[in-house]
Amino acid sequence: MRNKILKYFRDAGKEFVSGQQISDDLHVSRTAIWKHIKVLKERGYIFESSTRKGYRLIHAPNLLTELELNSVLTTELLGRHIIYDEAMTSTNSVAKEAARKGAPDGTIVVAEEQTGGRGRVQRGWFSPYGKGIWFSVIWRPTFAPQDASKCTLLAAVALIRAFRKMGLTEAGIKWPNDILVHERKLVGILTEMDATMEEIHYIVMGIGINTDVAPVDLPEELRGKATSFMMEGVRVVRKELLAAVLVELEALYAEAQRDGFARILDEWRAYSVTLGREVNVIMPNETYSGTARDIDADGCLLVDTPQGTQRVMAGDVSIRNRTRE
Amino acid sequence: MRNKILKYFRDAGKEFVSGQQISDDLHVSRTAIWKHIKVLKERGYIFESSTRKGYRLIHAPNLLTELELNSVLTTELLGRHIIYDEAMTSTNSVAKEAARKGAPDGTIVVAEEQTGGRGRVQRGWFSPYGKGIWFSVIWRPTFAPQDASKCTLLAAVALIRAFRKMGLTEAGIKWPNDILVHERKLVGILTEMDATMEEIHYIVMGIGINTDVAPVDLPEELRGKATSFMMEGVRVVRKELLAAVLVELEALYAEAQRDGFARILDEWRAYSVTLGREVNVIMPNETYSGTARDIDADGCLLVDTPQGTQRVMAGDVSIRNRTRE
Numbered sequence: 001m002r003n004k005i006l007k008y009f010r011d012a013g014k015e016f017v018s019g020q021q022i023s024d025d026l027h028v029s030r031t032a033i034w035k036h037i038k039v040l041k042e043r044g045y046i047f048e049s050s051t052r053k054g055y056r057l058i059h060a061p062n063l064l065t066e067l068e069l070n071s072v073l074t075t076e077l078l079g080r081h082i083i084y085d086e087a088m089t090s091t092n093s094v095a096k097e098a099a100r101k102g103a104p105d106g107t108i109v110v111a112e113e114q115t116g117g118r119g120r121v122q123r124g125w126f127s128p129y130g131k132g133i134w135f136s137v138i139w140r141p142t143f144a145p146q147d148a149s150k151c152t153l154l155a156a157v158a159l160i161r162a163f164r165k166m167g168l169t170e171a172g173i174k175w176p177n178d179i180l181v182h183e184r185k186l187v188g189i190l191t192e193m194d195a196t197m198e199e200i201h202y203i204v205m206g207i208g209i210n211t212d213v214a215p216v217d218l219p220e221e222l223r224g225k226a227t228s229f230m231m232e233g234v235r236v237v238r239k240e241l242l243a244a245v246l247v248e249l250e251a252l253y254a255e256a257q258r259d260g261f262a263r264i265l266d267e268w269r270a271y272s273v274t275l276g277r278e279v280n281v282i283m284p285n286e287t288y289s290g291t292a293r294d295i296d297a298d299g300c301l302l303v304d305t306p307q308g309t310q311r312v313m314a315g316d317v318s319i320r321n322r323t324r325e
Numbered sequence: 326m327r328n329k330i331l332k333y334f335r336d337a338g339k340e341f342v343s344g345q346q347i348s349d350d351l352h353v354s355r356t357a358i359w360k361h362i363k364v365l366k367e368r369g370y371i372f373e374s375s376t377r378k379g380y381r382l383i384h385a386p387n388l389l390t391e392l393e394l395n396s397v398l399t400t401e402l403l404g405r406h407i408i409y410d411e412a413m414t415s416t417n418s419v420a421k422e423a424a425r426k427g428a429p430d431g432t433i434v435v436a437e438e439q440t441g442g443r444g445r446v447q448r449g450w451f452s453p454y455g456k457g458i459w460f461s462v463i464w465r466p467t468f469a470p471q472d473a474s475k476c477t478l479l480a481a482v483a484l485i486r487a488f489r490k491m492g493l494t495e496a497g498i499k500w501p502n503d504i505l506v507h508e509r510k511l512v513g514i515l516t517e518m519d520a521t522m523e524e525i526h527y528i529v530m531g532i533g534i535n536t537d538v539a540p541v542d543l544p545e546e547l548r549g550k551a552t553s554f555m556m557e558g559v560r561v562v563r564k565e566l567l568a569a570v571l572v573e574l575e576a577l578y579a580e581a582q583r584d585g586f587a588r589i590l591d592e593w594r595a596y597s598v599t600l601g602r603e604v605n606v607i608m609p610n611e612t613y614s615g616t617a618r619d620i621d622a623d624g625c626l627l628v629d630t631p632q633g634t635q636r637v638m639a640g641d642v643s644i645r646n647r648t649r650e
Contacts, residue, residue: 142609144638145473145474146471146474146638148470148522149470149471176522191521192519192520192526193518193519193520193521194517194519195520196516196517196518197473197474197501198639198640199639201517284467313469313471314469314471314522314523314524315523
């Protein structure tokens with residue numbers, strides 16, 4: 001009901017609406033309406049009131065709460081179940097716990113801040129309050145565990161699509177799924193799964209998007225390596241960007257389950273900044289260099305080296321600077 | 326200390342040992358020794374006592390407790406940390422919980438009975454009290470998540486090796502990892518994992534071995550489909566069989582991490598009852614028939630059909646009865 005009342009005010013725009021009017025239209029008592037408005041005020045919503053004309057909404061908090069997201073979501077499945085808290089250790093940890101307890105396919109877990117945000121291979125992920133979109137998606141796909149790694153490529157494609165729609169046109173994908181703008185990292189993705197050899201119980205995909213991080217916010221070690229929408233000069237409202245990302249993720253997820261990954265991998269190739277470049281591949285036991293030629297049908301990176309083509313399933317691949325001409 | 330005292334009695338064999346003697350040799354007070362013997366008696370150990378000569382152990386319970394397993398284990402890593410309970414819902418569930426909480430590589434989880442034993446694809450696994458070895462192993466391997474499915478092939482190879490040493494020579498492997506004797510199922514394996522795209526957090530491998538299951542124990546739906554060591558006329562002591570399995574698992578696990586899976590897959594081929602046979606492949610969306618020709622380097626089954634070679638990653642493969650000649 002609180003969602004409905006909020007939507008009612010939003011639809012009314014700059015018009016004042018009276019308690020009586022809402023009561024009549026939504027078939028709810030005026031007492032209940034006042035209670036909901038009181039809670040909304042406590043949560044940062046500001047109403048202008050007029051004794052004669054009633055109320056109008058003049059400010060909504062810039063948060064990724066269920067109330068705010070519900071006002072912008074246009075997805076069918078994704079984000080229709082939301083777990084939100086201002087601060088979480090990491091959204092992936094909360095999502096895995098929820099998935100174990102049976103959270104449905106498409107559940108999203110969102111926080112304003114991660115106090116222990118995790119990146120790949122036990123690295124951290126800088127996630128300051130309100131300066132990015134730190135969220136995880138719980139998937140329960142029907143495809144085989146062997147296809148799971150292609151999901152992270154799918155996510156990167158969805159993000160690029162959404163970013164282009166929001167006005168950021170220069171982002172590209174570094175294999176497998178970092179999103180870079182001018183060689184600086186804008187997004188990190190950490191995908192985890194729980195599976196048997198035959199079926200995936202769940203995939204938890206954690207995505208961190210730097211939106212409002214300013215250079216001054218960045219810890220020393222990230223300066224020159226990280227970027228944000230703000231730093232790239234593109235203004236976004238976080239909830240709108242998240243809604244746009246979820247639309248693309250939902251579409252590609254449905255496509256993958258229906259038609260497989262072939263077309264999505266082609267789109268990945270088009271957005272890639274890795275293919276055709278000289279790369280260093282850093283593996284636990286060895287490091288080598290070569291030319292990143294392509295990805296194969298499994299999403300593995302094919303690197304041509306003097307010793308032949310290497311197939312990289314996982315590992316750190318860094319793009320070598322272009323040599324001076 | 327209780328382990329040491331028990332081992333002392335076992336080493337003494339049929340000889341009586343006095344409390345004073347143990348006290349001197351193990352540097353522990355006689356009071357402490359009596360207390361430990363009292364606990365051992367409560368747990369089903371039977372001692373014969375003589376006022377003049379002391380005690381000797383004449384019966385140990387046929388259980389898979391830590392005390393009993395420690396008396397037979399010869400492994401370095403595997404089973405050096407044991408979680409035991411008489412009854413568990415499923416050893417895999419307990420193992421996954423323990424793994425999440427940080428249980429070390431090589432931990433085993435053992436129960437006399439599973440009240441909710443799980444098989445592949447949400448099937449059950451019949452696990453009556455004391456009539457089999459129902460256990461799970463927690464692995465924390467260094468190889469990539471994409472190699473995980475080969476672990477279940479590795480496990481099947483280890484089991485065949487151990488079974489041969491214990492006198493059961495006729496067991497073979499049905500792809501991927503069922504152990505059959507005369508086309509009846511002796512062992513089921515359920516492998517689950519928690520991983521990112523780059524690294525395995527843990528693999529939990531549940532193994533159920535029917536040792537003392539008699540035809541009369543079997544529920545209707547398993548008659549003619551399941552077998553046991555007893556039904557095949559091979560007497561085994563459960564703890565000794567488990568110790569033998571752990572030795573082989575440990576050796577192959579070390580080999581896989583050091584040298585990869587190529588040789589192990591060759592050994593798998595030698596034990597296979599699937600290769601060269603006509604099979605039905607039952608997938609979620611289709612069913613087809615063909616000849617199981619080989620497994621590839623990823624452990625996938627290659628099935629020759631009139632439409633070409635199919636590569637089966639996961640799914641149900643049933644061997645078709647030989648046609649009459």
